[in-house]
Amino acid sequence: MPREIEDRVGAFVPGGRVDVAGTQDGTLAGLDFAAKDLFDIAGHVTGYGNPDWARTHPPAASHAPIVQSLLLSGATLRGKTKTVELAYGLTGENVWHGTPTNPAAPDRFPGGSSCGSAAAVAAGLVDFALGSDTGGSVRIPASYCGIFGIRPSWGAISLAGACGLAPCFDTPGWFTRGASLLRRVGEVLLPAGDPMPLGPLLKVQEAWINAVPGTATALAGALEAVEQELGAALGVTLVPEGIDRLYDTFRVIQAEEAWATLGAWVDATRPSFGPGVGERFAAAKAVDPAEAHAARGFREAFRARLRAVLAGGAVMAYPTSPVPAPKLDATPEVQQAVRERTLNVTAISGLGSLCEVTLPAAKVEGAPVGLSLVAAPGRDRALLALAERVAARLRLPA
Secondary structure, eight states: OOOOOOOTTOOBOSSSOOOBOOOSSSTTTTOEEEEETTBOOBTSOOOTTOHHHHHTSOOBSSOOHHHHHHHHTTOEEEEEEOOSGGGOOSSOOOTTTOOOOOTTOTTBOOOSSSHHHHHHHHTTSSSEEEEEESSSTTHHHHHHHTOEEEEOOTTSSOOTTBOOSOTTTOEEEEEESSHHHHHHHHHHHSOOOOOSOOOOEEEEHHHHHHSOHHHHHHTHHHHHHHHHHHOSOEEEOSOTTOTHHHHHHHHHHHHHHHHHHHHHHHHHHOOOOOTTHHHHHHHHHTOOHHHHHHHHHHHHHHHHHHHHHHTTSOEEEEESSSSOOOBTTOOHHHHHHHHHHHHHHHHHHHHHTOEEEEEEEEEETTEEEEEEEEEOTTOHHHHHHHHHHHHHHTTOOO
């Protein structure tokens, strides 16, 4: 019989718990996992964090393929976790289902939109959990909650059976408390990649300058551990146009795609939204097509720049989030400022379709901050192996 789970951090969607047993054998046999409530589970409504979405959609006919793969590998699904409404937010707040507690910093937000999955793993409720990442929704809650997380290369894992937001950025991801399990889940889900070794190490100057001094200082030791694996870091400048250009580019493209994906439903249903979500959709509806076209042009140029920098196996390193999680009483203005500063760096992988792993490397003001390792598309397995070696040097959980 599966063990009982006491949801002491409010990670799971309210209502009856979803339990689906995995196969008796397999590489993940005996492990429990949870899935963000945008992945389909057969016979259950995928709520997508909003009661009006749940009301207007029928139960799923089948499991999302990523969920099915994990079940066939022996892992047991223990529930659906909370998400920010329609996955359009980075704090983890949900006024309808309740905001999960950040187990590592209870006075701070858990990070979103995969807030419930991150909280469930950080609290030890499950061994690992699925999330999704469009603008940072795995990487940021992993950083905020002090756990490991991965955004795989875009398109490496199917998102069939999952609710979409901005398809050219959307990707599944997962959280663990240890580096080896992060890699083991990847061995189930990821295609075979380039076997060539990684290196050299690149220190992205703009991303370190974008971080507050406390974060940059706290992560210096973690960067040294990566240098012990790959050699001394080489300083590089990725965005001579200014790092804010990445936020502006990502914001416009994401908004245009969010409206193309969900706008018809928003207009037809006129759903109730919590703070900030409705405003984001209103802004998405109003995006100037010419501005979006220009943003896509810059994205293609930036993507080519990244591919050239990373083509030989180079790995970029920088703070996952520029600041620790905002306090729960942070004003909307403070939250927006953190959002913009954060998307400045999370947009690097999003715009480049890159793979990124974040390690729980340090604390600032008693709250976790992560160090990100980033590689070219298709280098996911090698990046996970590198993260495991770095974690061992830092004496992080295996």
